[in-house]
Amino acid sequence: MALIVHKYGGTSMGSTERIKNVAKRVAKWHDAGHQIVVVPSAMSGETNRLLGLAKEISEQPDPRELDMLASTGEQASVALLAMALQAIGKQAVSYAGWQVPIKTDSSYTKARIRSIDDAKVRRDLDAGKVVIITGFQGVNDDGDITTLGRGGSDTSAVAVAAALKAAECLIYTDVDGVYTTDPRVVSEARRLKTVTFEEMLEMASLGSKVLQIRSVEFAGNYKMPTRVLSSLTDPLMPLEEESVSGTLISFEEDTKMEQATITGIAFNRDETKITVLGVPDRPGIAYQILGAVADANIEVDMIIQNQSVDGKTDFTFTVPRGEYTKAMDVLNDKVKANIGAASITGDAKVSKVSVVGVGMRSHVGIASQMFRTLSEEGINIQMISTSEIKISVLIDEKYMELAVRALHKAFGLENA
Amino acid sequence: MALIVHKYGGTSMGSTERIKNVAKRVAKWHDAGHQIVVVPSAMSGETNRLLGLAKEISEQPDPRELDMLASTGEQASVALLAMALQAIGKQAVSYAGWQVPIKTDSSYTKARIRSIDDAKVRRDLDAGKVVIITGFQGVNDDGDITTLGRGGSDTSAVAVAAALKAAECLIYTDVDGVYTTDPRVVSEARRLKTVTFEEMLEMASLGSKVLQIRSVEFAGNYKMPTRVLSSLTDPLMPLEEESVSGTLISFEEDTKMEQATITGIAFNRDETKITVLGVPDRPGIAYQILGAVADANIEVDMIIQNQSVDGKTDFTFTVPRGEYTKAMDVLNDKVKANIGAASITGDAKVSKVSVVGVGMRSHVGIASQMFRTLSEEGINIQMISTSEIKISVLIDEKYMELAVRALHKAFGLENA
Structure with missing residues (x-):
């Protein structure tokens, strides 16, 4: 009723x-x-x-x-x-x-x-x-x-x-x-x-x-x-x-917290990675790079910036595969000279794999178990991004299925 | 503008x-x-x-x-x-x-x-x-x-x-x-x-x-x-x-009145005629017949009732061909015995031809010219119905094209 x-x-x-x-x-x-x-x-x-x-x-x-x-x-x-x-x-x-x-x-x-x-x-x-x-x-x-x-x-x-x-x-x-x-x-x-x-x-x-x-x-x-x-x-x-x-x-x-720490393994085959190398490490630089990309209506997902060495840093982010060429063009035409970057490189064949679960909030060691599993399979991690309930890694696309299967097994997801 | x-x-x-x-x-x-x-x-x-x-x-x-x-x-x-x-x-x-x-x-x-x-x-x-x-x-x-x-x-x-x-x-x-x-x-x-x-x-x-x-x-x-x-x-x-x-x-x-008396020849191939014979000529009889037909959602077009002879009359009307069988069933099942009609006959192969024109209001002799033309072609008129601006006749369907052509010519419609 x-x-x-x-x-x-x-x-x-x-x-x-x-x-x-x-x-x-x-x-x-x-x-x-x-x-x-x-x-x-x-x-x-x-x-x-x-x-x-x-x-x-x-x-x-x-x-x-x-x-x-x-x-x-x-x-x-x-x-x-x-x-x-x-x-x-x-x-x-x-x-x-x-x-x-x-x-x-x-x-x-x-x-x-x-x-x-x-x-x-x-x-x-x-x-x-x-x-x-x-x-x-x-x-x-x-x-x-x-x-x-x-x-x-x-x-x-x-x-x-x-x-x-x-x-x-x-x-x-x-x-x-x-x-x-x-x-x-x-x-x-x-x-x-x-x-x-x-x-x-x-x-x-x-x-x-x-x-x-x-x-x-x-x-x-x-x-x-x-x-x-x-x-x-x-x-x-x-x-x-x-x-x-x-x-x-x-x-x-x-009720959920008492169950498994990890709920599922999500993935996205369709990623590309772009790195702006040798960027002067000064305030506003991230905005100058990503602002231009956003203005071109390109969706950016993972973003990392390396520790600065000698006043220079590297800046890496991912965009969907369909937007890769457009993003590279924007950076080369409008951004590179402006910010005085050394060079811009990219990889159009990467995938993202994530472990997801609210349970990880109260369990330590999820990240280390994830990285160990990937390492045991010989899979190199290119980028890492984390939130409270997920950890995502970017890897070579050819290892994607292998990574998903290995993580699914490592976290015991096949058992109810 | x-x-x-x-x-x-x-x-x-x-x-x-x-x-x-x-x-x-x-x-x-x-x-x-x-x-x-x-x-x-x-x-x-x-x-x-x-x-x-x-x-x-x-x-x-x-x-x-x-x-x-x-x-x-x-x-x-x-x-x-x-x-x-x-x-x-x-x-x-x-x-x-x-x-x-x-x-x-x-x-x-x-x-x-x-x-x-x-x-x-x-x-x-x-x-x-x-x-x-x-x-x-x-x-x-x-x-x-x-x-x-x-x-x-x-x-x-x-x-x-x-x-x-x-x-x-x-x-x-x-x-x-x-x-x-x-x-x-x-x-x-x-x-x-x-x-x-x-x-x-x-x-x-x-x-x-x-x-x-x-x-x-x-x-x-x-x-x-x-x-x-x-x-x-x-x-x-x-x-x-x-x-x-x-x-x-x-x-x-x-402006129209000064032009031709007749505007056009309309026709409808798709007619049928139903006659209720030997109906007692008393008030309400038309309603008893047509009311039953209307209740069955059948559209009636031309209607004529003959002069009464010895207290009996004939009642004739037309319905579209698709409704003919239904109309005959209604009359035989629900009407015939009630009103004491002698018999019901029908003809499913008739057509209607009409001359139309506001000009005919001010011109006499349109009807007689129409009837003469049909008579010269040897076409028998089965029913006639008139209004201020049209005269319709019901004829055997096999003469329909002939009637339309003859009337079109007789009224000079081919000339601008």
């Missing part, structure tokens, strides 16, 4: 047959006495089809008009799902973001949610209806449609759940949860029953792309229990079984 | 290339100093695709959800057209019906427009923007999306033009105007430069399906000069030429 929000991704909504399965699953939860709000994505392929049309018309389409266009995919989805529920005897009603309304700022194509009015939704839930709300979109103060950007439906679902003070937000997707690492790299990888919000943030940003990172932030801010689970199971599987499947992003660290 | 509304049908919006051509045409009008509002349909095929998805999900989809679904087609169109205009340097902004807002009643899938707020549109026009508004749809008092039914974009365009007191509403379509009759039947058929609102109503309802009939009614109620013209011409053709092309539905009868 709880209020629960379901979110279904584009694959789950990919055909009318699949939409009927979603309806069966929702009806099962409703039959059990729960109040259900559903936030579906557009049918898979639809958003790309629409953006493809825009691209045929204009190289740089106006963001306001792009949002007007792209939001139609989710609007069609909610109507189809309402019909599918009605066809199996459920009362259901669909709303576009502007109808709720879900108010956002005016940053078209990447808007941020400001407020959600729950009056209509509560009225319908109290009347016994399933309420279906478009993901990915809202409306600004001018009455223009806005979208939240790619993967925004996850954020919509968590935000709606928070606004309604739902008991849980269930994110149905095509994977069955969050794993200790990618099962394609380590076959012993194990599904996590729970993961903390902070770990999930580190796992998501490090490449375990199960949930859009903004939705995890939202879940964290509102302490909304959010479960990632599979929509590919039998829609009529017993509710007791389904309601504990997948991975729960939890906010109760206490 | 006038405010002009353009409406483009689904074929004109059928691909991104065609949308670019629409943008060129609109820009040409805007360049000439006019304020332009555009009402485009969904891309051709899109509405059918969406309704097909609905049908896969439910035999009888909820009308509210159908409107939520179907309205997305036009929303995508307006955004794409705005992008196409921006890509060639025009300022443009798109609005869905609910954003204007275009207020309607709550008759989902066949809503009627109640009011149109012109504030936003005027503000944008005054700022030099082309304003693009979704056809086919509006919003009711509950904030639900409604649609006006098939062909509703014509009605939207005329209604928007009326609300803005536009100088003219241009309906761009895949024909280049209204003809004296169907050129596929009579090769000498001639395009009409003007046609009155009442003639257009008769032409439309009689089968010259160029414009949705509700849009013609709207044009009539608001005396909105409306021009039907082709979108298949060169989008950059000289404005002076384009602005007098097609057919203007006018409201100035005086």
Whole structure:
């Protein structure tokens, strides 16, 4: 007897047959006495089809008009799902973001949610209806449609759940949860029953792309229990079984602390490393280097600066592989001469491997165990970066899988 | 320097290339100093695709959800057209019906427009923007999306033009105007430069399906000069030429009266005739027969009742061919015994031919010339129905083309 929000991704909504399965699953939860709000994505392929049309018309389409266009995919989805529920005897009603309304700022194509009015939704839930709300979109103060950007439906679902003070937000997707690492790299990888919000943030940003990172932030801010689970199971599987499947992003660290120190091994194959050598070690130098890179809209991840020797230092940072050439050009053209650097070198074939876990806060020696494991495999560490709940190293890309497998085993992640 | 509304049908919006051509045409009008509002349909095929998805999900989809679904087609169109205009340097902004807002009643899938707020549109026009508004749809008092039914974009365009007191509403379509009759039947058929609102109503309802009939009614109620013209011409053709092309539905009868008495020959191949024989001639009998037919949602067109003989009469009416079997079943099952009719007969192979023209109001002898022409061709007239500006006859379908050609010639319609 709880209020629960379901979110279904584009694959789950990919055909009318699949939409009927979603309806069966929702009806099962409703039959059990729960109040259900559903936030579906557009049918898979639809958003790309629409953006493809825009691209045929204009190289740089106006963001306001792009949002007007792209939001139609989710609007069609909610109507189809309402019909599918009605066809199996459920009362259901669909709303576009502007109808709720879900108010956002005016940053078209990447808007941020400001407020959600729950009056209509509560009225319908109290009347016994399933309420279906478009993901990915809202409306600004001018009455223009806005979208939240790619993967925004996850954020919509968590935000709606928070606004309604739902008991849980269930994110149905095509994977069955969050794993200790990618099962394609380590076959012993194990599904996590729970993961903390902070770990999930580190796992998501490090490449375990199960949930859009903004939705995890939202879940964290509102302490909304959010479960990632599979929509590919039998829609009529017993509710007791389904309601504990997948991975729960939890906010109760206490239970967690007694478990393993390390939660998972994340990795990102797609890194490059750039080093500015022989930089005069004076105040403002980091800004002069990274400011120019940021101005070119290049995302920088790890950053280290060496101890200065004779008034000179080296400055190293990583950027995604797609931005490598652009970053090198910026440095050579705009930065090198200005700051009087000796030279600029780079390596486009590096990868990042991270161990993540809130448990490491209270356990010493995680870093040394990580470095020993890599050393025993003969893997050289090029850069190190640490936070409270993760340690990341940059290594030659050819050792990435080996490093992930070795660390997964060294920290005992294959055992439940 | 006038405010002009353009409406483009689904074929004109059928691909991104065609949308670019629409943008060129609109820009040409805007360049000439006019304020332009555009009402485009969904891309051709899109509405059918969406309704097909609905049908896969439910035999009888909820009308509210159908409107939520179907309205997305036009929303995508307006955004794409705005992008196409921006890509060639025009300022443009798109609005869905609910954003204007275009207020309607709550008759989902066949809503009627109640009011149109012109504030936003005027503000944008005054700022030099082309304003693009979704056809086919509006919003009711509950904030639900409604649609006006098939062909509703014509009605939207005329209604928007009326609300803005536009100088003219241009309906761009895949024909280049209204003809004296169907050129596929009579090769000498001639395009009409003007046609009155009442003639257009008769032409439309009689089968010259160029414009949705509700849009013609709207044009009539608001005396909105409306021009039907082709979108298949060169989008950059000289404005002076384009602005007098097609057919203007006018409201100035005086100029018209001096022209030909007959404007055109309309026809409908798709008729059937049903006769209830030996009906007791007492009050209420027509209602007992037609009420049952209307209750079954069957549209009745021509109706005649013969002079009563010995207290008995015959009652004849026409229904569309697709409804013939249903109508016969209703009469045999529910009506015949109740009213004590002798028998019910029908003919499923008849057609209707009509001469139409406001000129006939002031000219006698139109009917006799029509009947003489048909008689000279040996065509038997089965039913006759007249109004102030048209005379319709029902004939054997095999003579339909012959009748249309003979009448077109007899009334001299091939000469300008």
